[in-house]
Amino acid sequence: MSYLELKQVTAFYGAIQALKQIDLTVEEGEIVTLIGSNGAGKSTTLKTISGLVPVKEGSVIYKGQDITSRKAHQTTKLGVAHVPEGRRIFPKLTVKENLQIGAFGVKDKKLIEERMEKVFSYFPRVKERLHQLGGTMSGGEQQMLAIGRALMMDPDLLMLDEPSMGLAPIIVEQIFHIIKELNDDGMTILLVEQNAFQALKVAHRGYVLQTGSIWRSGKGQTLLADPTITEAYLA
Amino acid sequence: MTQVWDTLPQVLIDGLTLGAIYAIIALGYTMVYGILELINFAHGEIFMAGAFIGTAVLIGLTGLGWVAVMPAIFILLLVLVITGGLTGMLGMGIERLAYRPLRKASKLITLITAIGVSFLLQDIVRFITETQQNNYIVNTPSLFPGSLSISGLNIRYSFLVVIIVAILMMVALEFFVNRTKWGLAMRAVAQDQDTASLMSVNVNKVISVTFFVGSALGGATGVLFAIHYGTIDPYIGFILGLKAFTAAVLGGIGNIRGAMAGGMLLGLLEMFAAANLSAITAGLLSSEYKDVFAFAILILVLIFRPEGLFGRAAIEKV
Numbered sequence: 001m002s003y004l005e006l007k008q009v010t011a012f013y014g015a016i017q018a019l020k021q022i023d024l025t026v027e028e029g030e031i032v033t034l035i036g037s038n039g040a041g042k043s044t045t046l047k048t049i050s051g052l053v054p055v056k057e058g059s060v061i062y063k064g065q066d067i068t069s070r071k072a073h074q075t076t077k078l079g080v081a082h083v084p085e086g087r088r089i090f091p092k093l094t095v096k097e098n099l100q101i102g103a104f105g106v107k108d109k110k111l112i113e114e115r116m117e118k119v120f121s122y123f124p125r126v127k128e129r130l131h132q133l134g135g136t137m138s139g140g141e142q143q144m145l146a147i148g149r150a151l152m153m154d155p156d157l158l159m160l161d162e163p164s165m166g167l168a169p170i171i172v173e174q175i176f177h178i179i180k181e182l183n184d185d186g187m188t189i190l191l192v193e194q195n196a197f198q199a200l201k202v203a204h205r206g207y208v209l210q211t212g213s214i215w216r217s218g219k220g221q222t223l224l225a226d227p228t229i230t231e232a233y234l235a
Numbered sequence: 236m237t238q239v240w241d242t243l244p245q246v247l248i249d250g251l252t253l254g255a256i257y258a259i260i261a262l263g264y265t266m267v268y269g270i271l272e273l274i275n276f277a278h279g280e281i282f283m284a285g286a287f288i289g290t291a292v293l294i295g296l297t298g299l300g301w302v303a304v305m306p307a308i309f310i311l312l313l314v315l316v317i318t319g320g321l322t323g324m325l326g327m328g329i330e331r332l333a334y335r336p337l338r339k340a341s342k343l344i345t346l347i348t349a350i351g352v353s354f355l356l357q358d359i360v361r362f363i364t365e366t367q368q369n370n371y372i373v374n375t376p377s378l379f380p381g382s383l384s385i386s387g388l389n390i391r392y393s394f395l396v397v398i399i400v401a402i403l404m405m406v407a408l409e410f411f412v413n414r415t416k417w418g419l420a421m422r423a424v425a426q427d428q429d430t431a432s433l434m435s436v437n438v439n440k441v442i443s444v445t446f447f448v449g450s451a452l453g454g455a456t457g458v459l460f461a462i463h464y465g466t467i468d469p470y471i472g473f474i475l476g477l478k479a480f481t482a483a484v485l486g487g488i489g490n491i492r493g494a495m496a497g498g499m500l501l502g503l504l505e506m507f508a509a510a511n512l513s514a515i516t517a518g519l520l521s522s523e524y525k526d527v528f529a530f531a532i533l534i535l536v537l538i539f540r541p542e543g544l545f546g547r548a549a550i551e552k553v
């Protein structure tokens with residue numbers, strides 16, 4: 001049994017079909033990446049898992065539990081964290097409050113403190129900015145805060161939507177380094193990227209999405225070596 | 236000029252009383268707007284319902300003999316808590332039944348629904364009142380009769396009560412919004428609902444809490460109004476609600492501190508105009524034109540600062 005499994009998932013925005021019978025699995029401890037061009041349905045796939053977009057047909061199974069029709073605030077309580085595209089930091093909350101809201105489901109104050117310290121160990125920069133408003137931080141800092149905020153719920157499955165978007169190459173390196181480190185520490189990761197080269201390098205397996213359908217899938221290295229993929233996404 | 240100077244202390248007292256009432260009602264408008272971008276026109280009627288519920292509870296407690304034997308301040312707290320609880324649930328219920336089903340409809344449709352709810356509440360209160368007595372104007376028993384007289388200045392005890400309770404309510408709200416977990420969730424939902432839900436925040440629950448808190452404060456303010464002014468009718472919520480909404484806009488709609496300041500300012504301006512308009516315009520405009528004066532100021536402010544005096548802030552949409 002897979003850790004996360006999507007079976008024949010379809011999703012619509014009004015009359016527009018965004019996903020067509022998606023089959024996808026993530027095993028415990030893996031980094032799985034989902035690549036594809038703009039509008040392919042990558043973000044929608046993550047949203048059907050977290051519950052922001054309803055699943056029309058098919059099912060989503062997480063740790064053997066059917067979570068197909070759960071609302072977002074219920075899914076996150078099961079340990080599925082979703083770091084949305086564009087980071088979506090709360091601009092008028094302080095950095096500290098952004099972290100606190102990440103642990104909204106947690107009652108134990110001491111546990112919240114502990115997790116915050118753990119976030120600081122991954123992202124020392126976040127600690128320096130604690131009392132600043134989220135909206136005043138740079139793009140890279142916001143991405144680190146967005147990941148840190150997700151770590152506050154101590155997830156088992158971390159879903160990241162284009163974490164490298166719009167960031168300078170050095171920052172992108174750092175972000176990918178952290179993703180690897182989190183995975184080494186035992187976290188299962190589903191990574192959506194347009195930066196296909198970097199993503200396939202770090203991932204165990206990958207899926208290539210094209211206009212709402214899975215076009216290719218396989219080991220990261222295999223996909224990297226596939227000339228049709230190189231041509232379409234790595235040119 | 237001497238006229239202005241001589242009336243100033245009384246203007247301050249009356250203006251602060253009225254301003255405190257505007258301020259707290261304005262909070263209800265601003266909180267709901269901050270989260271849903273909805274102008275909840277029924278909020279004035281929540282205030283009115285609070286005045287009636289409070290009066291009914293007070294009359295009931297008088298009948299039981301409690302008012303005669305217990306300290307007035309204890310009776311006041313009891314009335315405030317009961318009324319706040321009931322109007323809070325009323326506001327929450329209105330959101331659940333009337334607004335939530337329209338969440339995805341156009342703003343205009345929700346606005347018209349809110350106006351409909353206003354009329355409904357007015358008529359329900361009027362109907363119930365008329366089953367109890369033969370007209371719909373009600374006198375509230377005075378809980379804090381009498382006044383202090385300091386060098387010609389008349390300070391009613393109920394003024395002190397209104398001001399103190401109003402300030403306590405505002406401080407409590409500030410604390411709630413800025414220092415508690417649910418306040419944090421409220422601010423997050425106001426900024427980005429989808430992302431808030433990814434943080435395990437149940438957005439609908441936060442919206443319910445917002446309506447509860449705003450309506451509880453609005454209803455409690457109705458109690459203060461009834462106790463201070465002594466006479467209420469089912470239509471007091473209309474003009475007062477309109478002015479409180481104005482105060483919210485004056486302070487920058489969506490901004491909690493702005494609503495407090497806007498309310499105070501509007502109350503002071505109105506009482507200033509009531510006392511001095513005739514003297515300032517050499518008898519041309521009588522004090523009845525006080526509203527014109529207050530709204531003229533509002534329009535001036537909005538011409539130069541369309542976002543309101545305190546711009547955008549605490550609770551806001553991105």
Ligand SMILES: Nc1ncnc2c1ncn2[C@@H]1O[C@H](COP(=O)(O)OP(=O)(O)O)[C@@H](O)[C@H]1O
Pocket residue numbers: 013016017018036037038039040041042043044045
């Ligand atoms: N909120 C929305 N309303 C309507 N259509 C949408 C919405 N979000 C995405 N879409 C459409 O769904 C398709 C998939 O979008 P998305 O999942 O965001 O793609 P990706 O993340 O791969 O760029 C696109 O055609 C996009 O235009």
Ligand SMILES: [Mg+2]
Pocket residue numbers: 042043044085
């Ligand atoms: Mg996307």
